[in-house]
Amino acid sequence: MDASVLLALRDPAGVPFYPVVFQVLYVLTWALHAAFVLLALGSMGLSIYGTFSQKSDSNWKILTPHLIQTGKISISILIVLGVAPLLFTQVIYDPNWYVANTLSGMWVFIFIYTLIVGYIMYYWYYYANKKHEGGGKLIGIISFGILVFAGLLMHNFAVTSIMPNEWMNMYAPNGIVDNSGWTFNMDIVRLVFMVSLAIPVVGIFLQNYSRFLSTRKDFSSEFIKYTAGLGTKMGVIGLVISALCFVAWMVQIDYLFTPLSLAIIAGVAILLLMVGKNNNSYLTTIVLVIVALLISGMRELIRFNIMSNLGYSIYEYPVNLEIPTIAMFLLTFLILGGVGVAWLLTMAWKVGKNQGIFDGSKDVAVTKLGNYTLGIMILWMVIYFTWGMFILFNNIL
Numbered sequence: 312m313d314a315s316v317l318l319a320l321r322d323p324a325g326v327p328f329y330p331v332v333f334q335v336l337y338v339l340t341w342a343l344h345a346a347f348v349l350l351a352l353g354s355m356g357l358s359i360y361g362t363f364s365q366k367s368d369s370n371w372k373i374l375t376p377h378l379i380q381t382g383k384i385s386i387s388i389l390i391v392l393g394v395a396p397l398l399f400t401q402v403i404y405d406p407n408w409y410v411a412n413t414l415s416g417m418w419v420f421i422f423i424y425t426l427i428v429g430y431i432m433y434y435w436y437y438y439a440n441k442k443h444e445g446g447g448k449l450i451g452i453i454s455f456g457i458l459v460f461a462g463l464l465m466h467n468f469a470v471t472s473i474m475p476n477e478w479m480n481m482y483a484p485n486g487i488v489d490n491s492g493w494t495f496n497m498d499i500v501r502l503v504f505m506v507s508l509a510i511p512v513v514g515i516f517l518q519n520y521s522r523f524l525s526t527r528k529d530f531s532s533e534f535i536k537y538t539a540g541l542g543t544k545m546g547v548i549g550l551v552i553s554a555l556c557f558v559a560w561m562v563q564i565d566y567l568f569t570p571l572s573l574a575i576i577a578g579v580a581i582l583l584l585m586v587g588k589n590n591n592s593y594l595t596t597i598v599l600v601i602v603a604l605l606i607s608g609m610r611e612l613i614r615f616n617i618m619s620n621l622g623y624s625i626y627e628y629p630v631n632l633e634i635p636t637i638a639m640f641l642l643t644f645l646i647l648g649g650v651g652v653a654w655l656l657t658m659a660w661k662v663g664k665n666q667g668i669f670d671g672s673k674d675v676a677v678t679k680l681g682n683y684t685l686g687i688m689i690l691w692m693v694i695y696f697t698w699g700m701f702i703l704f705n706n707i708l
């Protein structure tokens with residue numbers, strides 16, 4: 312692939328801020344997306360297993376609906392969090408993202424409907440299981456399969472986008488133009504590694520779940536012990552499987568001895584010790600977040616190197632500084648997002664820790680954070696619309 316083709320595909324308007332900032336935000340937000348993808352797939356998969364034991368086993372009777380609920384919420388969060396890396400990727404790697412979306416256009420359409428159908432069926436599964444213990448098995452399995460398929464499609468877009476040298480062959484195989492939009496590429500080792508991470512993620516989640524509920528009197532110590540033990544088992548076995556898949560992936564692309572790859576392996580080894588001991592799963596989660604960021608960084612390093620070798624460096628993307636836009640974005644992200652998420656998390660934590668019904672209006676921290684969120688939200692809307700109208704009329708009048 313000639314660099315001039317890639318450079319011609321860039322946005323002539325340039326990027327509104329230094330590309331490295333978008334790159335860092337991409338790595339950060341993809342790790343967040345992946346965290347909820349893995350929690351959704353892991354908790355959903357385990358809940359399906361639970362539906363088979365739920366009727367006869369008192370532990371699974373409690374755990375199964377909680378896992379179904381966790382999966383249900385995680386899907387909505389993963390969708391929201393998927394938008395962020397999508398935006399950053401199309402700012403700095405727009406040639407890649409749009410070519411992949413054009414070559415795989417049919418799959419892009421199918422992806423949207425896959426997600427809609429898969430998520431609606433998940434609700435069916437949720438309600439069927441709520442109605443009858445052990446209910447909704449078949450629907451749950453179908454919904455799980457559909458959502459894994461959505462991940463496979465995402466993988467196709469990611470892999471196709473980093474194959475610029477093959478694009479011409481995909482577009483016109485043997486010189487005959489194929490504009491069907493059915494291009495599909497897979498890197499099975501990479502995919503299996505990504506999806507395998509769902510096992511340790513749900514394992515660590517279960518350790519946190521057990522630790523969190525251990526202060527409540529309405530959950531028996533037997534149940535707390537059972538879920539912690541299950542979490543440890545899944546965490547340890549899952550980490551070993553993921554580590555083997557990771558090494559296989561690194562060997563395949565010849566990255567095994569890069570500092571980042573070695574750091575990930577060291578991170579997994581530390582995780583393995585921490586999960587095995589289960590002294591403090593909240594600390595384990597912090598290490599998991601660091602390892603997730605490193606894995607996200609590895610995906611970016613691979614893409615960055617492929618593109619740099621072809622003469623496309625994101626650091627040379629023309630910058631057309633637009634300070635107000637970036638300031639608005641960062642303030643929204645950090646202040647509105649930060650306070651809003653802090654409010655939701657504080658409330659969720661207190662609801663879970665409280666015995667009986669929790670009244671947020673009587674809690675000082677929740678009330679304060681709620682009021683701040685509301686105030687900042689109103690201010691944000693006033694600034695957003697006033698500024699937008701000003702720019703609009705300034706440009707057209």
Ligand code: HEM
Nearest residue numbers: 348390393394396397458461462465466468469472501505
């Ligand atoms: C159940 C639904 C989904 C699953 C299971 C899923 C899973 C995945 C997986 C496994 C990858 C990594 C692929 C790879 O690197 O090989 C990925 C990447 C990604 N996903 Fe998702 N995803 C889902 C939904 C979404 C949605 C709804 C969005 C956007 C709104 C999204 C945005 C992204 C982006 C931007 C990437 C990175 C693409 C790239 O780097 O080229 N995902 N997803």
